[in-house]
Amino acid sequence: MTEDPKFAQLRARLAEVNDLTKAATLLFWDQRVMMPPGGSAARAEALATVSRLAQERFVADDIGKLLEDLRGLEESSDYDSFEASLIRVTRHDYEKATRVPPELVGEMRRASVYALSAWGPAKAESDFEQLRPHLEKNLELRHRYVECFDPAEETYDVLLDDYEPNMKTAEVREVFDELKEELLPLIKEIGDAGEIDDSFLTGEFDPAVQRGLGLEIVRHFGYTDEEWRLHETPHPFMSSPGVGDIRLTANFRPTDLHSLFASMHEFGHGVYEWGVEPSLARTPLGSGVSLGVHESQSRLWENLVGRSRSFWRFFYPRLQEAFPQQLGSVDEEAFFRAVNKVHPSLIRIDADEVTYNMHIILRFELEQELIENRLAVKDLPEAWNARMAEYLGVDVPDDARGVLQDMHWAAGNLGYFPTYSLGNVISVQIWERAKEDLGDLDERFERGEFGELREWLREHLYRMGRKFTPQETIERATGSRIDAKPYVRYLREKLAPQHAS
Amino acid sequence: MIVATASPPLERLKAILAEISDLKHVESILDWDARVSMPPAGARARAEVSATLTRLGHERFVSDEVGELLDELKSVEEETDSALIRATRREWERARRVPTELAGEMAQASGVAVAAWDEAKAMSDFVSFIPHLERQLELKHRYIECFPEAETAYDVLLEDYEEGLTTTQVVDVFDRLKRELVPLIERRQPVDDAPLRGPFPLSGQEAAGRRVLEAFGFDDESWRIDETPHPFASKPGAGDIRLTTHTNANDLTSLFSTIHEFGHGVYEFDIDQAFARTPLGRGTSSAIHESQSRTWENLVGRSPGFWRWFYPQLQAIFPDALGGIDEESFVRAVNAVRPGLIRGDADEVTYGLHIILRFELEQELLAGTVAVRDLPEIWNARMKEYLGVDVPDDARGVLQDMHWSVGLFGYFPTYQLGNVISVQIWERALADLGDLDEQFARGEFGALREWLREQIYRHGSKYPPRELLRRVTGSDLDPGPYLEYLRTKFA
Numbered sequence: 008m009t010e011d012p013k014f015a016q017l018r019a020r021l022a023e024v025n026d027l028t029k030a031a032t033l034l035f036w037d038q039r040v041m042m043p044p045g046g047s048a049a050r051a052e053a054l055a056t057v058s059r060l061a062q063e064r065f066v067a068d069d070i071g072k073l074l075e076d077l078r079g080l081e082e083s084s085d086y087d088s089f090e091a092s093l094i095r096v097t098r099h100d101y102e103k104a105t106r107v108p109p110e111l112v113g114e115m116r117r118a119s120v121y122a123l124s125a126w127g128p129a130k131a132e133s134d135f136e137q138l139r140p141h142l143e144k145n146l147e148l149r150h151r152y153v154e155c156f157d158p159a160e161e162t163y164d165v166l167l168d169d170y171e172p173n174m175k176t177a178e179v180r181e182v183f184d185e186l187k188e189e190l191l192p193l194i195k196e197i198g199d200a201g202e203i204d205d206s207f208l209t210g211e212f213d214p215a216v217q218r219g220l221g222l223e224i225v226r227h228f229g230y231t232d233e234e235w236r237l238h239e240t241p242h243p244f245m246s247s248p249g250v251g252d253i254r255l256t257a258n259f260r261p262t263d264l265h266s267l268f269a270s271m272h273e274f275g276h277g278v279y280e281w282g283v284e285p286s287l288a289r290t291p292l293g294s295g296v297s298l299g300v301h302e303s304q305s306r307l308w309e310n311l312v313g314r315s316r317s318f319w320r321f322f323y324p325r326l327q328e329a330f331p332q333q334l335g336s337v338d339e340e341a342f343f344r345a346v347n348k349v350h351p352s353l354i355r356i357d358a359d360e361v362t363y364n365m366h367i368i369l370r371f372e373l374e375q376e377l378i379e380n381r382l383a384v385k386d387l388p389e390a391w392n393a394r395m396a397e398y399l400g401v402d403v404p405d406d407a408r409g410v411l412q413d414m415h416w417a418a419g420n421l422g423y424f425p426t427y428s429l430g431n432v433i434s435v436q437i438w439e440r441a442k443e444d445l446g447d448l449d450e451r452f453e454r455g456e457f458g459e460l461r462e463w464l465r466e467h468l469y470r471m472g473r474k475f476t477p478q479e480t481i482e483r484a485t486g487s488r489i490d491a492k493p494y495v496r497y498l499r500e501k502l503a504p505q506h507a508s
Numbered sequence: 509m510i511v512a513t514a515s516p517p518l519e520r521l522k523a524i525l526a527e528i529s530d531l532k533h534v535e536s537i538l539d540w541d542a543r544v545s546m547p548p549a550g551a552r553a554r555a556e557v558s559a560t561l562t563r564l565g566h567e568r569f570v571s572d573e574v575g576e577l578l579d580e581l582k583s584v585e586e587e588t589d590s591a592l593i594r595a596t597r598r599e600w601e602r603a604r605r606v607p608t609e610l611a612g613e614m615a616q617a618s619g620v621a622v623a624a625w626d627e628a629k630a631m632s633d634f635v636s637f638i639p640h641l642e643r644q645l646e647l648k649h650r651y652i653e654c655f656p657e658a659e660t661a662y663d664v665l666l667e668d669y670e671e672g673l674t675t676t677q678v679v680d681v682f683d684r685l686k687r688e689l690v691p692l693i694e695r696r697q698p699v700d701d702a703p704l705r706g707p708f709p710l711s712g713q714e715a716a717g718r719r720v721l722e723a724f725g726f727d728d729e730s731w732r733i734d735e736t737p738h739p740f741a742s743k744p745g746a747g748d749i750r751l752t753t754h755t756n757a758n759d760l761t762s763l764f765s766t767i768h769e770f771g772h773g774v775y776e777f778d779i780d781q782a783f784a785r786t787p788l789g790r791g792t793s794s795a796i797h798e799s800q801s802r803t804w805e806n807l808v809g810r811s812p813g814f815w816r817w818f819y820p821q822l823q824a825i826f827p828d829a830l831g832g833i834d835e836e837s838f839v840r841a842v843n844a845v846r847p848g849l850i851r852g853d854a855d856e857v858t859y860g861l862h863i864i865l866r867f868e869l870e871q872e873l874l875a876g877t878v879a880v881r882d883l884p885e886i887w888n889a890r891m892k893e894y895l896g897v898d899v900p901d902d903a904r905g906v907l908q909d910m911h912w913s914v915g916l917f918g919y920f921p922t923y924q925l926g927n928v929i930s931v932q933i934w935e936r937a938l939a940d941l942g943d944l945d946e947q948f949a950r951g952e953f954g955a956l957r958e959w960l961r962e963q964i965y966r967h968g969s970k971y972p973p974r975e976l977l978r979r980v981t982g983s984d985l986d987p988g989p990y991l992e993y994l995r996t997k998f999a
Contacts, residue, residue: 026560029553030534037537041545042748045730049533049745049784056530060564234549248541249557252550289556 011080014090017073020064021097022289027061033248040238040256062112066105074098089286092474097291099172106155115148119419126417133407135388138417142384145419146377153378163375166422170298171429173476176375178489179425182432183368185491190364191398193499197349197361198400205345210333214239214259214266220329221257221270224322228274228308228457230255235277243269245276245305250288253277264326268309268346275308276301278461282469295469297477298423302430303437304464310360310431311438311497312457317449319343349502351399353408360431361498365398367428370413374421435494436485437468518589521577524568525596526785531565535615536744544734544752548623555619563612570604588788591970595787598671605654614647618914625913626737632903634884637913641880644915645873652874661874665918669794670925671972675871678921681928681987682867685860688991692845692857692998693895699844703833706758712825713755717766719821721751724770724804724953730777738910739765739852741772741801746784749773760842761853767809771801774957778965793973794919798926799933800960806856806927807934808956813948815839845998847895849904856927857998861894863924866909870917931990932981933964 010018034054042050077094084091122141129137153165163176171179222230222237230237233251240256247253255273259266279295287293295301312318323342327334334342349359355366373390376382382390391410392403403409415423441463442448448460468484481489515523538558546554578597584590603611621640628637648665655664662675718726721733729747736752739762743749751769755762775791783789791797808814819838823830830838845855851862869886872878878886887906888899899905911919937959938944944956963980974984 022556023560023564026557027564029557030538030561033541033557034534034537037541041541041732042744043728043730043732043750046745046748049747052526052785053530053533053745056527057534232547234547236545236547238545248546249550249553251553252547254545288553 011077011090013073013076014080014094017070017077017097018093018290020067020070020073021093021291024061024065025289025291025293027057027064029248031057031061032246036246036248036254039240039242039244040254062104062109066101066109070097070101071105074101087474089292089474093290093292096473100291103168107152108155111148111151111155115145115152115419118144118148119417122417122419123414126411126414130407130411133405133411135406135411138411139384142387142416145416145421146384149378149419149421161375162378163422166374166378167425168422170420170423170426171477172297173478174297174299174429179371179429182489182491183364183371183425183428186364186428186432186495187368189491189495190361190498193503194349194351194361194365194399196503198351202350203344203348204341205348207333207337207342208345209263212261212264212330212333214261216329217259217264217266218257220326221259221266223325224267224313225255225270225274227322227455228271228312229278229281229461230274234281237270243273245273245280247277247280247294250285250293253281268313271313272305272309275305278308278464279304279469282461282465283472284470287472287474292473294473296471296473296475296480298426299429299433300468300477300480302427303433304430304468306430307434307438307464311434312452312460314347314360315449315452316343317452319346320453321455347502351401353395353401353403354412361502362399364428364431367424369394369398370424371428374424378421429489432489432491432494433481433485435497436481436487436490437464438497439493440467440485517577517580518584521574521581521596522592522786524574524577525592525787528565528569529785529787529789531561531568533745535561535565536742540742540744540750542619542622543736543738543740544750548626551619551623555616555623558619559612559616562615563608566603566606566608566611569600570606570608574600575604588782588970592786592788595969599787602655602667606651607654610647610650610654614651614915617643617647621913621915622910625907625910629903629907632901632907634902634907637907638880641883641912644912644917645880648874648915648917662871662918666921669919669922671793672974673795673925677985678867678925681925681985682860682864682921684987685924685991686864689857689860689994692994693847693861695999696845696857699840699846700837701841701844701846703830703838703841704759706760706826706829708757708760708826708829710755710757713760713762716822716825717753717763720763720767720809720818721770723951724767725774725777725957726770731773733766739769741769741776743773743776743790746781746789749777759853764805764809764842765852768801768805771804772797774804774960775800775965778957778961779968780966783968783970788968788970790969792967792969792971792976794922795925795929796964796973796976798923799929800926800964802926802930803934803960807930808948808953810839810843810856811945811948812839813945815842816949817951843997847897849891849897849899850908852908857994858895859927860924863920865890865894866920870920874917925985928985928987928990929977931993932977932983932986933960934993935989936963936981 031054034050034057038047038050038054074094074097081091081094086092118141122138122145125138125141129135149166153162156165159165161176167174167176167179218237218239225235225237234253236254238254238256239259241258243255243257245253245255255270255277257266257269257273276295279301283293283295295304319339319342323339326342327337347360349361351362352358355363358366369391372394373382373387376390377384377387388406388410395401395403395409415421441460445459445463451457451459468480471480471483475483478488535558538554538561542551542554574596578593578600581589581593584593617640621644624640625637628634649661652658652661652664658664658667660675666673666675666678717733721731726733731749731751733751733753735755737754739751739753741749741751751766751773753762753766753769772791775797779789779791791800815835815838819835823833843855845857847858848854851859851866854862865887869878869883869890873880873883884902884906891897891899891905911917937956941955941959947953947955964976967976971979978984
C-alpha cells in the first residue's frame, strides 16, 4: 500500500521540526558538557534561533490544515496504528502549541533566564528577597499562560499537563494523599528504630575509579560504546540528540559514592529513549511519553535494581576491590543497609527513597497554593519551613537549604515536581508486572544478568514511545491505572525490617 | 530577533544574516560533535539533522528578499557595510544557483560517507568506500552543472574555497614548484631521526602541547583541545575555539599539528567582534587560513628561536627520550626532508608533492579519465613516481584523508597555496618587526600575534583573499619567496 500523500507531507514536515529540536538538544548538551565559557553569548543566540525556527515551523498553518485533512485517515485506521497515533498525538501537541501566543512564549523564556541568573546568587547568599520579584513575575506569566486554555477543573491542571499530559490534579492528589498517609507513620517507625551506620560512605573515593565503576555497572545494564557516552558535569542529566546516540552524565564527587547511583539513574532515562521503536524516529512519537513515566525508569534502575540486595551481592566484591581501604572491612549487609538508610533531611536530591516523596508532596501543595493565590510569594519561606517541620521533623536553618534549593521555580517549571514521585509510584507497578512475567530477578542480578529485565521493559514499555497517553501507556504496561499501593508495600517490605533489627 | 519590515534595509539584512549564521553555528557543532563525541551509531540520524539545517539555511539565504535588500543597499558607502554587501552578494549569487534539495543531499551524503570512510580507513578497505565516493562525485557533477559559464569544472570548485582563483593559475604555480622541489628532494642530506623516535608518553605530550599553546595565547575561557583521529580546528561561535589533535607515543607529530590548528584557531579568535553573526565574521579564504596554520606550525614552530626557548622544557618533560640529545640535532631532525606516506606528517619540501598528486587526481576523477575503483592503483603508482615510496595499504594511501568523503574536491590546492602565502606574509612581518627569532628564544610570541591580528586576522572576510594579500604584502600570489625560503633552508 502506498502512503497517503498528505500523510507523507505531514511526516516530512514533522521530520524537519524533529531535526531542529534534536539540533537544539545537542547545542544544550554541548553547552553543559563541552563549550568553553567564552562561547555562551553566541550559543544563546544560536539556541534561540534554532528553537524559534522549530516552534515556528511546527505551529505553521499548513500543519493544521494537514491535520484536518487527515481526520479521515485517522478514523479509518486502527487506534494502535502508526498513522492514527501520529495524527492523534500531533494534533494534541499542535492544539496546545497554537494556544499560546509566541510573544508570551518569548516573555516566559526571557523571564526564566533572568530568574535563573538571580537564583544562583540568591541561593549562594541564602537571600530569598533577591529571587522574590522574579518568582512573582514567573507566577504572573504562568497565570497568563493558564488563561490561554479552556478553563480546567483546577488551575493547576493546566500546569501539570505540560509535564504529565492528561493527568489531573485530583488524580495526583489521590495518589499523594495515600502516600502521605502511609509514609508519615513509616518514617516515624523507622526513626524510632535507631540510626543505621553509614559513616563509611563518606571518605576519599578517587573520581577516576568511580567513573570506571559507573561505566562497568551501566555496561552490565546494556551500555555499549557503539551507542552510548558517559561524561562528567556538575548536575547529572541524560540527553539523546538522535537515534543510536544516548548520552549520560554524572558528577564524580571525590568524597562519596553518589555517582554510582546517579549513573544508574541516568542510565534508566537513557535506556528508555534507547528502547523506543526505531520506526518512530523523526516524529513526535519517538521519545519517552512523560516525565513521570521517564522518572519511573530512572528510579527503577537506580533503586529497584541498584539498591537491591541481589545487585550488591553481584557487585559489592568489585566495589570492595576498587576501594579496599574504605570498604575492605565493611560487609555486604552493612553496605546494603547504608545505601538504603532512611533519614529525614533538608535537601530533596540527597533524600532516601521514603522521605523523598515528602519533599515532593510539600512542593506540590505549595505550588497549588501559589497558583490559586492562596499563598503569597513573600510568605513562601515561612510556609516552606513550617511544612518541613511538620512532614519531616527537620528545622530549616536557612533558605539556601530550604525554599531556594531547587532551580525549578526560577526556571518557571511549576507543575514539574509531582512527576518525580509519580515516577516512584509507577516504577513499582511496572516492577511487579515484570516479576510476574520473568520470575525471580534476584537470582539473575546476583549473576550480573540484567538483559532479560531490559528486554522485558523494552518490549512492554519503551518501544511504545509517545504513541499513547501516559495513562494508556501505564495501563498497557501494567494492566492497571496509576496506583500507590504497590509502591507503599515495596517500601514497607524493604525498609521497615532492616531498620527494625 | 524579529525585525519589522519598516526597519532600515541594512538592519533587516543583518537580521537575516544573523539567523543564517546561527544555523551555521549549529552545523558546526553537529560536525564537531560527530567527530569528537558522538557514538558511531548516531551517524545516520546526525546526517538527517545536518541535511535539514543545511536546507533551511540555504532556503532562507537564497530568498528573493535577500536579493531585494542587496539591491536596495547597492550604494552603501561605509567601508565595512559595503564589504558586507559585497561578500553577501557574491555568496548569494553562488548559493542561488544551487537547488536547495541538492544542498541538503550533499550534507546528508557527507554525514553518511564520513562515517563509512572512518570504518574503511580503520580496516584499510577501499572497496567498501567506493559507493560513497561515487555518490560524492555524482553530487559534485550536479553541483558543477549549476555554474555552466565556468571555463573548467575544477574552476567551479576552486571558487568555493578561493575567490578568484582559476585552475590555470594553480597549474602555473604548481608546475614551478614541481620543477624546483624535485631536485631539492633528490639532493637532500640524510638526517638522523633518532631524536624523534621517543617514546613520548601521551600525558607528557599533552602537557608540552598546552605549554606551547598557552605561550601563544590559548586559555580555558575561550578554547578547548580534544583528541580525534584527524586533527582540525572549529569555531562554532565567537569566543568558542576548538582544536583537536592526534597523539602517538612514538613521535611528536601531535605537537606540530596542535600548533598548526592553533594557527587556524587564532585567526578566527582575533576577528573583529563586530563582524560576529555576519559573513564577514570568518577567515577570508582557505588558502589564507592555511597560510596562518603554516606560519605557526613551520615558520614559528620549526624555527631555531622557538626551540631555543622550548627545547629545554621538552627535554625536562621527556628526559628518557631526549636527555642525551642536543638542541641542534633535535632542530635538524624536526626539519629533515624525508619522503613519506602521509600528507599530514610531511616535511616542508615533500608536502607540495602530496598536494600536487591530489590536485591531479581530482581533475582526472572529475573528467572521468580515472575511475573510482582504479584510484588506489593510480595513487600508489604516483606516490612511487613523485616521492619514491611504496604504499603498503590503502589506509596509508588513498584513504588517509577525509576530504573526499565530505565532498571537499578542489580543497587540497589551497593547502599548498597557504604555504606559498605564508612566506610572502612572513617576509613582510620580518621587515616590520625585525628579529623575531630573538623574541621566540625568550618565549615571546605576542608581537607577532599582534602584527598578524592587525594586518590579517581582525579583518575577517572584509577583503577578498587576493586583495588582502596585496594590502599586506604589496603583491599578488607569488611562489618566489616560498621557493627562496626552501632553498635557503634545505639546499
